[in-house]
Amino acid sequence: MLKRSLSIPIYLVFFLMLARAVYAQLTINVIGVNASDKEAKEITVRYELPEELEPEHVLDTGGMDLKYDVDHAKYYVSQKTMFSPKETKTFKIRVKDVWRIDPEEIEEIKTQLNRNLDMVKNHESFPAAREAVDFMTGQLDYILSQQDKYSENIERRIEEYRAYRQTMEQILDNTYSLDFLKFESRAIKEMKDARGTVKFVIQVQNPHDDPRNIVHKHYLPEEIREENIVDKKDFEVRYDEAVKKAYLSKEEKFEANELKKYEIIIRDIWQFPMVKMDDLIDRTLIAMEELQETIYQESADRLYSVIEGLANKIRESTASQEGLSVSDHIGQFRLNEKRFEEAKKNFERIEEMIAIVRAKKLQEMDQKKVKNVLQRLKALRGLSALAEALFKKSISITVTWRIIMGSIIFVAFFTTIHFFIWSKRSGKLGEELAAPAGEGIKTVPKPGEKESAEGEEMA
Numbered sequence: 001m002l003k004r005s006l007s008i009p010i011y012l013v014f015f016l017m018l019a020r021a022v023y024a025q026l027t028i029n030v031i032g033v034n035a036s037d038k039e040a041k042e043i044t045v046r047y048e049l050p051e052e053l054e055p056e057h058v059l060d061t062g063g064m065d066l067k068y069d070v071d072h073a074k075y076y077v078s079q080k081t082m083f084s085p086k087e088t089k090t091f092k093i094r095v096k097d098v099w100r101i102d103p104e105e106i107e108e109i110k111t112q113l114n115r116n117l118d119m120v121k122n123h124e125s126f127p128a129a130r131e132a133v134d135f136m137t138g139q140l141d142y143i144l145s146q147q148d149k150y151s152e153n154i155e156r157r158i159e160e161y162r163a164y165r166q167t168m169e170q171i172l173d174n175t176y177s178l179d180f181l182k183f184e185s186r187a188i189k190e191m192k193d194a195r196g197t198v199k200f201v202i203q204v205q206n207p208h209d210d211p212r213n214i215v216h217k218h219y220l221p222e223e224i225r226e227e228n229i230v231d232k233k234d235f236e237v238r239y240d241e242a243v244k245k246a247y248l249s250k251e252e253k254f255e256a257n258e259l260k261k262y263e264i265i266i267r268d269i270w271q272f273p274m275v276k277m278d279d280l281i282d283r284t285l286i287a288m289e290e291l292q293e294t295i296y297q298e299s300a301d302r303l304y305s306v307i308e309g310l311a312n313k314i315r316e317s318t319a320s321q322e323g324l325s326v327s328d329h330i331g332q333f334r335l336n337e338k339r340f341e342e343a344k345k346n347f348e349r350i351e352e353m354i355a356i357v358r359a360k361k362l363q364e365m366d367q368k369k370v371k372n373v374l375q376r377l378k379a380l381r382g383l384s385a386l387a388e389a390l391f392k393k394s395i396s397i398t399v400t401w402r403i404i405m406g407s408i409i410f411v412a413f414f415t416t417i418h419f420f421i422w423s424k425r426s427g428k429l430g431e432e433l434a435a436p437a438g439e440g441i442k443t444v445p446k447p448g449e450k451e452s453a454e455g456e457e458m459a
Helices: 105-117 127-147 154-164 167-173 178-194 274-290 299-320 326-391 395-435 455-459
Strands: 002-004 011-013 019-020 027-033 039-049 058-060 065-068 074-083 088-096 197-205 212-219 227-230 237-241 245-254 261-267
Touching: 002 212, 019 237, 039 088, 058 127, 065 167, 105 127, 105 178, 127 154, 127 167, 127 178, 154 167, 154 237, 167 178, 178 227, 197 212, 197 326, 245 274, 261 274, 274 299, 299 326
Parallel strands: none
Antiparallel strands: 002 011, 011 027, 019 027, 027 088, 039 074, 058 088, 065 074, 197 261, 212 245, 227 261, 237 245
16 A cells, blocks of 8 residues: 655555464564655554454564554554655564464354254254255355465455355354244245346456556455356456455456457345245244233234235235346345345344243242242241240240250150050059959840850859
């Protein structure tokens, strides 16, 4: 980057030179130049660090100061230093290589995806979930292959990292969401089944009257990555972090005023999967049942009406695709994505209402438990008042146990005494009623009858 001062002929040039180092470190060479060949000047050398770098990633600032730029939301290094005429100074900044994805992390994500797949094997969406897992696994393999492909080209590797950063974040979100495999995975299957191709036509002309080597580049729609391009001719696919878009680039020779035309074939990834919206409607209806006869019923009904209205708009737009240009087709897809996100936010508001209702129910249950405890405490307070009336003081825990143990001992003692008295009396009663020695057993006659002769003879 070349900057010229408005007041003095001094030039300040920055070169970013990234070199692979040990321990996954990179070196950024910031070069400051005094372009004046007549006078020494004090120049402030400044370099904005890549947005992925945080303070803990900077291992050595090379003597420069690390600061934060509020306006650009980035960290930067700067140093005010004296330059002699035509002098060049290099500041070496060592940073961690944060633009590399660990292959072990990729394997962990794959393992978790397969575990999630096992958890929904009995769900109706299992076939679609399996396709979704296979699709995401393929994306992970492709991202890793791109990293290996540009392992020696740091600049390109950083580009690829940035290009697929959003894809990685989406995969990570889906990895830890069973709802994705149960519902949204069917959207991937629908998109794959309906996916066709679209054609982009590029025209480049040499405006000069003599042959020229022309370097030309052409930005692609923001959703497109290299994996989505079926036929890129002999263009190189790059990624521009500043505008968040991939682009086609190449250098070639043009004859005087020559016009060249290229047809680039790209997969049609702008087909909105209606099943994604239908699943959201179904989940909303289930959620609505829990809000019936609550204070949120009216608000939930209103939100559902909004969601249903957005779903109808998406359904109508996806049904009328005939005759649309590529640009209109892309615009309609983006509008439907926007509508879906709005519907999803309204669904999340309904979920928040459900959370409040559930929390209130739990609170009521806790209040009932507290009420029961308070009733028991009230009964205990009544016992304490009775004890205070009888003994002029409240019952302590120690006194309570003494009363209980005393009662048990008293009952045991009373029972033992009663048993001995009963046993002794039982023995005496048996002796009084026993037959004298040598006498036989008398027969007891029935009421009104005399003793039998046999009884006398036996006596």
